[in-house]
Amino acid sequence: MRIFEIIGPSMIGPSSSHTAGACRLGWAARALLDEPLETARIELHGSFLATGDGHGTKEALTAGLLGLAPDDERLIQSPELARAEGLAIHFGEVDLGPQAHPNTARIHLKGSSRQLSLTGASVGGGSVCIQEVDGLPVEIRGTLETLVLWHQDTPGFLARITAVLACVQINVASIRTSRLERGENAITAIEVDGSLPDEVSALLRKTPAIARFTRLPVLPGS
Amino acid sequence: MQYQFRTASQLLELCQTQSVSVAELALLGEVENGPQSREETESRMLEYYRRMKESVQKGLQITERSRSGLSGGDSRRVLAHSTGPHPSALGATFERSIAYALAVLETNAAFGRIIATPTAGSAGICPACLLIWQEERQASDETTMRGLFTAAGIGRVIGLGACFSGAQGGCQAEVGSACAMAAAAICELDGGSPEDVVHASALALQNTLGLICDPIGGYVEAPCMMRNGLFGLHAFGAAAVALSGVRSIVPFDEVVSALREVGNKMPRIYKETSQGGLAATPTGLRFFPRRPKTDP
Structure with missing residues (x-):
């Protein structure tokens, strides 16, 4: 256990799982698309869906898609930033079943030449686990x-x-x-x-x- | 690896054999095991301490209610009362400590930047305690920031022996851990020995055992905010008692084991699910974002 896991992370509130973790999922999706993003559709499951609004989950996911870090103070203005960049982001609901982690998002991205779909969970304390990319199971935590x-x-x-x-x-x-x-x-x-x-x-x-x-x-x- | 520890007894032994403080041991252990140098680690911690102070100042400016309507403006109220004609019989500092911890959680609820110490829901306690200590002792940021290394040393023992997450261990794992860490920091900054530090943590942690995580509506606001405000005082109390030479009957490592046991046996409705406790009261239920429609 590292010192800055105990004193930290530095993050925009209010919730390490619903805000910081959500931002990191969006950030990972953008990085995996690896080309300019044009449109995004994000489906929220479980607790992300139920309590995401009060925790800024949509803003955090959007911020991540724009490449903002979880402690970037522009996080909550991300919808306006996305509009300014001409990026259309649509949110929807999904029920991934009782086995899915309660804080799960399914992200579909369309870039200039390719598409990417990703399913990932915010598993606590800002940590994430990407479980599926383009329909294939993976386990990517982004710590390395x-x-x-x-x-x-x-x-x-x-x-x-x-x-x-x-x-x-x-x-x-x-x-x-x-x-x-x-x-x-x-x-x-x-x-x-x-x-x-x-x-x-x-x-x-x-x-x-x-x-x-x-x-x-x-x-x-x- | 010379400076690694998992328990308080290992920590105390290393402090003795290496003749170092808890803060210094935590710093040596981090540098030994990580990619950053001593100077980089210290300057990052100083930066984090300054961000903590910013989160206090930002919260004290908040006048609007949060999105949920559960909080906002309370830290200002408490601070104003502390400087008014009739502050608490315990003094204005007592109330200011409460205000500072509330302020961090208000910043958090308003989508501001905080340092999760050890979690977002318990992020007010260490900043409030350290900032009050700094003001009262007229110390520099560099000196006060050392307390965060002490806090990290104690936090490590809790994190490895139990957990920090409300979903796993209830509020005792979040606010309890923060209290133990803050008590350790104040104790060592005030000249306590490593043994005093560990007892301060043991005293602070044992009085939070059983504390459930029952956030109203699922928001990190109520009762979280007031838990931070009032448990910051608790950390000061534990540090003072330990510095007086009073010892915890149960050693810190055993208190951590008790924390883990209580957390494991705590029903799920009391672990951040908002299905029990204050969250499930008639008033608490009114704040649920997607509560079932009761109207015809």
């Missing part, structure tokens, strides 16, 4: 830099990726691949210690079977 790869499920894929990371002396903290069917689209999320050097991107661009990849930084406010 995370390399996210969209790729085809092919033999030897992970060996090639880990070889790239070995070349640049990067230690893997966790790795998870998921797919719907054998040989189809897959997502791999790799949490690493430290920060990936720039040459990794160049090497990954030459790796076959990768549709795209994103380096998700440590989420702000850690």
